[in-house]
Amino acid sequence: MSSRFKDQEHLIRMGVLLLAGIIVFFVLRGVMVPRDFGEYGHYRGGALEDNRARPAVYAGRKACEECHEEVVAARKGGRHAAVGCEACHGPLAKHASDPAAAKPGRPDAKTICLVCHLENVARPAKFPQVNPLDHGEGKACSDCHKPHQPKIS
Amino acid sequence: MTSKSDRREFLRKSSKFLLLSGAASVAYASVAEGQPEKAPNYRMHDHWWGMVIDIDLCIGCGNCVRADKAENGVPLGPKYFRTWVERYHIPPGDLQHPEKEELPVVDSENGGFDGFKEKYKKGDGSKNFFVPKLCNQCSHSPCTQVCPVGATFESPDGVVLVDREYCLGCRYCIHACPYGCRYLHPETETADKCSLCYHRIVRGLTTACCEACPTGARRLVDLKDPNDPVHEFLKMHKVHVLKPQMATGAKVYYNALDGSVR
Numbered sequence: 001m002s003s004r005f006k007d008q009e010h011l012i013r014m015g016v017l018l019l020a021g022i023i024v025f026f027v028l029r030g031v032m033v034p035r036d037f038g039e040y041g042h043y044r045g046g047a048l049e050d051n052r053a054r055p056a057v058y059a060g061r062k063a064c065e066e067c068h069e070e071v072v073a074a075r076k077g078g079r080h081a082a083v084g085c086e087a088c089h090g091p092l093a094k095h096a097s098d099p100a101a102a103k104p105g106r107p108d109a110k111t112i113c114l115v116c117h118l119e120n121v122a123r124p125a126k127f128p129q130v131n132p133l134d135h136g137e138g139k140a141c142s143d144c145h146k147p148h149q150p151k152i153s
Numbered sequence: 154m155t156s157k158s159d160r161r162e163f164l165r166k167s168s169k170f171l172l173l174s175g176a177a178s179v180a181y182a183s184v185a186e187g188q189p190e191k192a193p194n195y196r197m198h199d200h201w202w203g204m205v206i207d208i209d210l211c212i213g214c215g216n217c218v219r220a221d222k223a224e225n226g227v228p229l230g231p232k233y234f235r236t237w238v239e240r241y242h243i244p245p246g247d248l249q250h251p252e253k254e255e256l257p258v259v260d261s262e263n264g265g266f267d268g269f270k271e272k273y274k275k276g277d278g279s280k281n282f283f284v285p286k287l288c289n290q291c292s293h294s295p296c297t298q299v300c301p302v303g304a305t306f307e308s309p310d311g312v313v314l315v316d317r318e319y320c321l322g323c324r325y326c327i328h329a330c331p332y333g334c335r336y337l338h339p340e341t342e343t344a345d346k347c348s349l350c351y352h353r354i355v356r357g358l359t360t361a362c363c364e365a366c367p368t369g370a371r372r373l374v375d376l377k378d379p380n381d382p383v384h385e386f387l388k389m390h391k392v393h394v395l396k397p398q399m400a401t402g403a404k405v406y407y408n409a410l411d412g413s414v415r
Contacts, residue, residue: 037303040308040309041306043319044303044318044319047304047306047314047315047316048197048308048351050316050318051314051315051352052351052352054225054352055352056224056353056358057223057224057361058220058223058224058358060359060364061364084365084367086220086364087364087366090223091220091224091361115214115215115216116212116214116367118268120212120213120271121281122213122240122242122269122273122281122283123212124209124211127212
């Protein structure tokens with residue numbers, strides 16, 4: 001065999017090895033990188049769907065208002081009307097999708113009010129705040145105020 | 154002899170493998186294409202999400218922190234937050250020597266999860282207010298740039314998300330966030346952060362924190378929706394983002410933000 005280069009055989013072997021390496025790289029890459037990688041950018045497109053899949057825990061006030069019209073009527077015009085139902089009642093998506101299966105408790109009207117209305121200098125001054133030591137004669141807030149329509153008229 | 158048959162065997166196997174994996178990937182692609190869209194009415198390219206926070210309305214009740222933990226399964230305890238509330242206390246200071254500025258005192262016991270106990274006195278000349286914080290949903294986010302595997306990214310609708318399946322848990326992004334908005338989830342050992350309740354907003358709901366906020370101090374906004382009141386709000390108010398010098402393209406706008414807030 002006439003060889004043009006010295007040790008031509010080594011070069012060919014190296015070339016074949018390199019080619020095999022490249023092929024293996026692309027095969028592995030095809031197998032291991034998900035198809036949707038790069039669909040929108042340098043990430044797995046399916047990750048968007050994964051993030052969407054979580055069930056909601058808060059139903060949103062629109063859902064509550066569809067069934068509890070009596071409460072909507074009671075709240076109308078009051079300064080609590082803009083407060084979302086679940087701000088006081090807590091997350092109730094389970095109840096909203098099946099009211100019979102998950103019956104919610106009632107918020108404790110003795111303690112819940114102070115979560116928002118307890119006096120604190122860091123609160124905006126125009127927000128209505130009280131100090132329970134000198135407001136309400138030590139009674140439960142709900143003895144005088146209705147939670148859905150707190151103004152005493 | 155044996156080496157020759159081995160080689161033939163190898164060639165046969167590897168060519169089979171090549172053919173089959175090619176066929177499999179084609180089959181997989183057609184399956185993936187056949188899958189129905191999960192949220193058919195939601196088109197990512199019609200939205201660009203952000204948030205507006207009005208410091209003048211925040212009462213520090215902690216509803217947002219509790220709602221967020223309930224909605225997103227964030228572990229309880231003072232190390233894990235997707236959103237939290239800080240209390241700023243700015244002592245009166247010496248106005249004739251403003252360079253000797255008193256540093257603000259910031260506290261955030263359990264991230265505001267249990268509300269804030271009164272700590273300061275009325276009429277001592279100090280300024281006190283609450284600042285809710287969360288991921289700023291940056292459009293040029295440092296956290297996504299450092300991820301070595303593409304496990305965190307800015308979605309086409311402007312939300313910075315984490316791919317839990319792809320995340321290695323290397324913590325680069327946690328160090329890269331200039332706002333300290335990320336943590337390592339102790340169970341999955343992957344990075345976690347505010348997703349702007351992505352599962353809610355694609356269904357037309359607002360975020361859990363906004364749902365629970367009694368005063369409207371925080372509002373989810375769609376910056377691509379021409380009918381969103383945010384455009385009027387941004388025009389009529391003097392707003393600011395946190396650390397604008399970092400050029401992160403933050404999309405959480407603060408109204409009435411004091412200069413002392415970092």
